[in-house]
Amino acid sequence: MTQIRTPEDVAREVAEGGLATQQMILNVGPQHPATHGVFRLLATIDGEILAEAEPVIGYMHRGYEKLVEARDYRQITNLVSRMDWLSGFNNELPLAMALETLMEIEVPPRAQWLRVVMLEMNRILNHLMFFASFGAELGAITPTFYAFREREDIQLAMESATGGRMHFGFMRPGGLKEDVPRGFIAQALKSVRQVIARLDQYEDLLVGNEIFKQRTVDVGVLSREQVMSYGVSGPIARGSGVSDDVRKDEPYLVYDRFDFNVPIGHSGDCFDRFWVLVHEVVESARIVEQAIEGLPAGPVLGKVPRVIQAPEGEVYVRAENPLGELGYYLASDGDRRPYRLKIRTPSFNNVSVLPEVLRGTFVADMIAILGSFFFVLGDIDR
Amino acid sequence: MSVQERVSAEEAVERLRSTLGDDVGDVEVRFGHLDATCSAENLRHVMTTLRDEPGLRFEFFTFLSAIDRSEFGGPDKPDKHGGLELIVHLYSPAHVLHINVRVPLDLADPRCESISAIYRGANWHEREMRDMFGIQFEGHPNLTGIYLPEDFEGHPGLRSFKLPNRAFIKPWPGAKDPEEAAAGGR
Numbered sequence: 001m002t003q004i005r006t007p008e009d010v011a012r013e014v015a016e017g018g019l020a021t022q023q024m025i026l027n028v029g030p031q032h033p034a035t036h037g038v039f040r041l042l043a044t045i046d047g048e049i050l051a052e053a054e055p056v057i058g059y060m061h062r063g064y065e066k067l068v069e070a071r072d073y074r075q076i077t078n079l080v081s082r083m084d085w086l087s088g089f090n091n092e093l094p095l096a097m098a099l100e101t102l103m104e105i106e107v108p109p110r111a112q113w114l115r116v117v118m119l120e121m122n123r124i125l126n127h128l129m130f131f132a133s134f135g136a137e138l139g140a141i142t143p144t145f146y147a148f149r150e151r152e153d154i155q156l157a158m159e160s161a162t163g164g165r166m167h168f169g170f171m172r173p174g175g176l177k178e179d180v181p182r183g184f185i186a187q188a189l190k191s192v193r194q195v196i197a198r199l200d201q202y203e204d205l206l207v208g209n210e211i212f213k214q215r216t217v218d219v220g221v222l223s224r225e226q227v228m229s230y231g232v233s234g235p236i237a238r239g240s241g242v243s244d245d246v247r248k249d250e251p252y253l254v255y256d257r258f259d260f261n262v263p264i265g266h267s268g269d270c271f272d273r274f275w276v277l278v279h280e281v282v283e284s285a286r287i288v289e290q291a292i293e294g295l296p297a298g299p300v301l302g303k304v305p306r307v308i309q310a311p312e313g314e315v316y317v318r319a320e321n322p323l324g325e326l327g328y329y330l331a332s333d334g335d336r337r338p339y340r341l342k343i344r345t346p347s348f349n350n351v352s353v354l355p356e357v358l359r360g361t362f363v364a365d366m367i368a369i370l371g372s373f374f375f376v377l378g379d380i381d382r
Numbered sequence: 383m384s385v386q387e388r389v390s391a392e393e394a395v396e397r398l399r400s401t402l403g404d405d406v407g408d409v410e411v412r413f414g415h416l417d418a419t420c421s422a423e424n425l426r427h428v429m430t431t432l433r434d435e436p437g438l439r440f441e442f443f444t445f446l447s448a449i450d451r452s453e454f455g456g457p458d459k460p461d462k463h464g465g466l467e468l469i470v471h472l473y474s475p476a477h478v479l480h481i482n483v484r485v486p487l488d489l490a491d492p493r494c495e496s497i498s499a500i501y502r503g504a505n506w507h508e509r510e511m512r513d514m515f516g517i518q519f520e521g522h523p524n525l526t527g528i529y530l531p532e533d534f535e536g537h538p539g540l541r542s543f544k545l546p547n548r549a550f551i552k553p554w555p556g557a558k559d560p561e562e563a564a565a566g567g568r
Binding site for chain 2: 057058061063065066067070101226228229230231232242244249250306307312313314315316318325327329331333334335339340342344348349352353356381
């Protein structure tokens, strides 16, 4: 009869090297619901601990930086809109600003204010999407319904002005495609006030939830030093106590005219990143309210030459995208097409820090950490 | 951390000249951003100084990219054509300053020191540049492909790499502009 071993016996055997253990490679993705696209994670696990995690990207690489060299500026507006598909309007802005800088186009005030209204509405759309998905990744499906109820009202307003629900294509160098239709202002105000009024519900549902806190507090800590060295930006950087926000540091458009706060976390864990994201929603809603209140009358498109042809020059223009700093390095040789357009997307830098953050964490926390990095694959791969 | 006065772009140019001297070439201010040139051998030294010098503190790594100027200005202006250039863009949150550091590289055999030990975010950007421009970064911990399949031939970022659907393109037969058409084009 075999003798039954006690736990102490097993522990002694392991200590003496009697029980061989080895690391195992676990492949996550490329198709995994927590990755918002096609993203693969090669995880080397040692028991319950992630010894190494190497993201594998490039499944959605569409070569935009090469494609734009063969297209004129009108076509590029619609291409870049498809990088981060949750914030199409925000993607179009820095390109328009780069052209306005090189061509010295003046943007009329109404266009600037309307841009702010729509940029911030797009930011709310994006953040609500991540509010929904982060909840779903941690096993709570209700946030999805809450977020999509609010999103729909904002989508309706955006749709009435642009005709699109994801890729708006509404930005033009020098202003906007056309003025907003009648009813847009009322619908926009109604939808953002609704968001402000319902933020308490969101707080109760996730931020104040004990189970949610246990899954996220002190999990996946990102330090300030890592933020700087990797160039992490947006809500993820601010969750680690970095106060950088392009809208405050180098105000573009008319952002210096509005009263808004930049929510900042302090511990850099999953919870703080999510807390920053949720509180940015209400700040954006406040900006929309103020921008609509002060909306000036006038044209929405400045004096723009019929053919957009940037003079020779090089400029880097950045803006605060919902996910972080989006910048375009535009090098023009005087043609109708850019000579080179380097697209600096926030998600690429943000995700490159993942191997460091994931090292040494538990496998069970992996999805929470991935979800709290709020990335869009189209934004990583371009 | 002591509270420091913000340094203006012009003051930063002076500080760059005094700390780095000949290691950086002409320093200019373009559209409010500093613009400096350095050689591939000095890149690591320049990067470390930019990050750690108290009056500069370019701590935030924005991006690393490259530009192939071999067709700059089009076929009509051969005097503007240049070579391959690496661009490192850094940001200083303390002083709200930007800098572009340009490194001229040899187009036939582009090599450069890796800066991924100084700015760890450069790791992936250098892998991207290896794919797109074929630049070899010496001292990079894992210089493998990031976007392209391993068996991909060529480096799409280079101007010599033509998009297949543009290589055999015929000129548009009609008038290019509405005004041209109205004036008797087609």
